[in-house]
Amino acid sequence: MNGPVSSPPSEPVNGPVGVGLVGVGLVGAAEAGAGLVGAGLVGAAEAGPVGVGFCDQCGKPVAGSDHERCAARRALEPPRYCSDCARRMVVQVTPTGWTARCSRHGERRS
């Protein structure tokens, strides 16, 4: 099953199904040009920059939801959901960082 946790669009909506290969031929965040934010550290509870519509921890819209727990969790969690479209991302954690790839909006990294 491995489906979405709550309200975000089912993942993947139109993207690839199943196993993702991290680190091979991924589109960088800059190329994706979709208003991605750096390092997943934008507090969802705060007013985010343009283009940040969804919480990267729970995938719910930033506006109109309580993200206090998400903000607390963010210090020890990589982003899980794309802040542009709320798709679940393929996340790879490494000893010193992480990469998170949205099938639509490319890769973010720490």
Add this chain to the structure above:
Amino acid sequence: MAAPTDLDLLSELRAQVLEQGESATPAQVLELLQLPDERLSELLELAHQVRMRWCGPEVEVEGIISLKTGGCPEDCHFCSQSGLFASPVRSAWLDIPMLVEAAKQTAKTGATEFCIVAAVRGPDQRLMSQVAAGIQAIKDEIDINIACSLGMLTQEQVDELAAMGVHRYNHNLETARSYFPEVVTTHTWEERWDTLRMVRDAGMEVCCGGILGMGETVEQRAEFAGQLAELEPDEVPMNFLNPRPGTPFGDLELMPAADALRAVAAFRLALPRTVLRFAGGRELTLGDLGARKGLLGGINAVIVGNYLTTLGRPAEADIDLLEELSMPVKALNQTL
């Protein structure tokens, strides 16, 4: 004011464990786990003395990496990588260049151990081939001990991993035998034990620990310490439950810090000569102060940097702490 029996217990264990090197029994561990808070400092001090006497001041540093993330068919109730739960963790495979890069990052911290982990019931041929290629690529570039954690193994796979030069194999029993069915239903505690026995017989070092704070009783925590002592692993990683969203244990409370520290010290007294490693969940359960107390209360190894799917303290923060505590990082030539 402590009860006289508490004082007697610590005196008894000082003679038994510190001076003679004989493990605390499960019954003694249970008493330790029930010591009042006002005796905790004394318990930690004794555990530290035991660690220094039987293991020395060095601290073994390790980094870990997830080679294959998510999509696991097992139902370990604590794990965000089970494909049976509505976890946000998606499946991913790491490629060899990134694996080697992760090993390099780990080696830069001074770590002597690099553990390659896969979320599987047991490895299939594809995974074994990926592991073999990864180990060879790492060995070509970096001088570091390589450990693996790939689930349950067949005898043939054990032999293959030993031939690849795997230094240590991790397979956690996770919890007491009596509590295991509440944690995992898709395989048994005994199946895990069988893998550990084969690993030991093949000459690899055995790494086996678990997760505390999964709803087990203190009696079961003591039972678990006794079962680990019976196994005599070379290393015991101690994790503290970090409740993962979407898992059956996702709504459990964090283990209280004092209980976690009592467990660290009690496990040290049950396992006086074992590498006792701080692993996942310590940042949440213990915080910076608790981590320091643990290192002065029986711990002699740490996972530095990030974990498999979650983030940890920066490796530099732990290395700086070890330096401040005058605990040298174990060198590679001390592990061989």
